[in-house]
Amino acid sequence: TRRFSTIKSASVSSMAEDNDGTVKQQIAKLFETSLRITIPDEPSLEPLVVKCTGKFGDYQCNNAMSCWAKVKGKKTEFKGPPSIGQAIANNLPESEMIESCSIAGPGFVNVVLPNKWIAKSIQKMLEKGIGIWAPRLRVSRAVVDFSSPNIAKEMHVGHLRSTIIGDTIARMLEYSNVEVLRRNHVGDWGTQFGMLIEYMFEKFPDWENAGEQAIGDLQAFYKASKLKFDADPVFKEKAQQAVVLLQGGNEKYRKAWSTICEISRREFHQVYERLGVSLEEKGESFYNPYIPKVLEGLTNQGLIVESEGARVIVIEGKQIPLIVVKSDGGYNYASTDLTALWYRLNEEKAEWIIYVTDVGQKLHFDMFFTAAKLAGWLPADENLYPKTSHVDFGLVLGDDKKRFRTRSSEVVRLVDLLDEAKTRCKAELVERGKSLEWTAEELEQNAEAIGYGAVKYADLKNNRSTNYTFSFDQMLNDKGNTAVYLQYAHARICSIIRKSGKDIEELKKTGTIVLGHAEERTLGLHLQFAEVVEEACMNLLPNVLCEYLYNLSEHFTRFYSECKVVGSPEETSRLLLCEATAVVMRQCFHLLGIVPVYKI
């Protein structure tokens, strides 16, 4: 049997040497030491450390209450949770991370970080780069299965969501030193290819030389062939024959199939390129040769049974079983997904396999994840690795609150959306007189960065499970929680630094950050974003990072309105704080797949 690793023992290797972990982790470590001393009889107590919401501290340890439950009734020196809290505070090891410590309520231990430590941490980041603030995760290799459109069918807004959300998750994991296999699980296998191939043979006898050009619009081609399939029984017969030939490996049919795939691939690629998303295609067809063996294994385990002519896996508590071989003997979505999971676990040795699709597919994922647990591929305990996660998301709605469609109720083409976002941004920039200030190329690039960034951010800022309304007016607003507002905020910081006339690289080497003013301290503490990235990764919620970024720009605004930067006695320190804010903002943009703009 397979041995599963616990969360704790899984590798935390290959860390940048200067990376000390998140602030929360560092504080937790101190409390862990204290807990061992305070309650020696319970050597595996986990420190419960969270960020404070009130004014009494920066971080708090919440162990006292549960410790009391453990020692109560035994012979103990403690009189209640507060006295345990006090002991936990007293037993904290000497550390430059703790300025002061206090007990509140029923034993919460509040810790205040020294301004000096916060300042030093920021300076170290400026010196060594933002990489040292990457969270340390317990996973070393993950698969992110995202985008995954279907060949010859339209790539719709649902696929746009999957592409944007999946890319961000991959970026966050990559930043956290996880090796990510970015997988495009395209639908490139199935009975529709019989009809597409036959139709191509009929319409374009010269397909081998000119097929790709001749077909042109693949979606129209798909529709036309489907019409013929439904209307013409002779054609239908031929198409069904074609599927058999294709799946049997007939060379001519394989070639025709790959010609059709290539056309789709080119279209998908255009979208990915514009969005700056990289993906490696391993479509459904890739796993096809592995299916029989995987199903044989499951059959030998007694998991697959016969039911009404089909072969199925019975999942307790579900009304219908998971069909893995259809009654006509063909494989389906589930057989492919089970096999792909087997491959990812055994051949690719992934510890975390993440699937990004709309919530409509939830049942499918639930069922085959359960099947994988029954087979012993995955541990039943979800705190153990390897594990699978379904990152589901809601619908994109139009102004009418119905499924997003064009006026003629067609599916919205992604390229058209991106074009419009860019066009609108460009018009706005021209209106602001930027075409006089900037080169044509700059105008083009900035319009693209702002436009595409706005589309992505509007999607990512919502909790992904909810539906969201697509509105250019809203997402391109330069006020409120939009990418445009954030781009402006970032560009403004860059301009403060530029206008100071100081060489910021020089200041990084020679200057010192001092957090004197309360707003400086608040900003400085907020800059420590590793634990936010960690949370966004572990819960697979990009909106957590968006919320952080928006708050960061608000903290900066407060700092900037309270603290004079250029020309003040604190100029050097404050310019460094500006720079650190810009660096963290840019890293957030990067993780969200947004290209930052330096001047607006």
Ligand code: ARG
């Ligand atoms: N092609 C599918 C669709 O368009 C998404 C595939 C998601 N990935 C997977 N392994 N099932 O709905």
